Amino acid sequence: xxxxxxxxxxxxxxxxxxxxxxxxxxxxxxxxxxxxxxxxxxxxxxxxxxxxxxxxxxxxxxxxxxxxxxxxxxxxxxxxxxxxxxxxxxxxxxxxxxxxxxxxxxxxxxxxxxxxxxxxxxxxxxxxxxxxxxxxxxxxxxxxxxxxxxxxxxxxxxxxxxxxxxxxxxxxxxxxxxxxxxxx
Numbered sequence: 566x567x568x569x570x571x572x573x574x575x576x577x578x579x580x581x582x583x584x585x586x587x588x589x590x591x592x593x594x595x596x597x598x599x600x601x602x603x604x605x606x607x608x609x610x611x612x613x614x615x616x617x618x619x620x621x622x623x624x625x626x627x628x629x630x631x632x633x634x635x636x637x638x639x640x641x642x643x644x645x646x647x648x649x650x651x652x653x654x655x656x657x658x659x660x661x662x663x664x665x666x667x668x669x670x671x672x673x674x675x676x677x678x679x680x681x682x683x684x685x686x687x688x689x690x691x692x693x694x695x696x697x698x699x700x701x702x703x704x705x706x707x708x709x710x711x712x713x714x715x716x717x718x719x720x721x722x723x724x725x726x727x728x729x730x731x732x733x734x735x736x737x738x739x740x741x742x743x744x745x746x747x748x749x
Contacts, residue, residue: 571642573743578641581632582744588625589667590722592618593715619678620688626671629664645738659725666718672696673711680704
């Protein structure tokens with residue numbers, strides 16, 4: 566199958582891209598907010614935000630599995646012929662890092678919760694088994710990985726968005742339009 570026979574991404578690829586992207590940005594914002602508010606006991610706002618953050622992170626993990634499967638088994642557009650070689654290489658690197666981070670952030674959060682002996686319930690529908698054994702000192706390590714991973718993810722998202730805007734505004738090519746919802 567020729568994976569580069571299209572001019573645009575499929576509706577499913579666009580939907581997954583934007584749902585995952587907006588959800589990750591929301592998770593980052595909520596994560597920063599909840600880490601900076603005082604502990605208010607079980608059932609308080611902070612506890613509720615942690616539960617929503619964990620649940621939504623696991624949903625992102627599931628959506629990323631769907632995205633990788635979709636990308637593996639469907640066609641997608643080739644790079645724009647006008648793109649310079651360094652732009653294509655940089656794009657592949659940035660996309661690779663985004664994929665790695667979109668998997669590693671929920672996994673590190675799950676590992677952190679497990680290390681602290683906390684469960685990961687997905688919206689109260691089901692509870693995931695611990696990813697690692699309970700080990701609070703290791704939980705501190707997972708917390709640092711998750712926190713600094715979040716900051717690294719912010720940087721990569723900014724680079725990704727800046728690249729798309731550069732192609733749209735400066736180069737005036739179709740790079741961004743191919744991924745915009747409702748564009749043809």
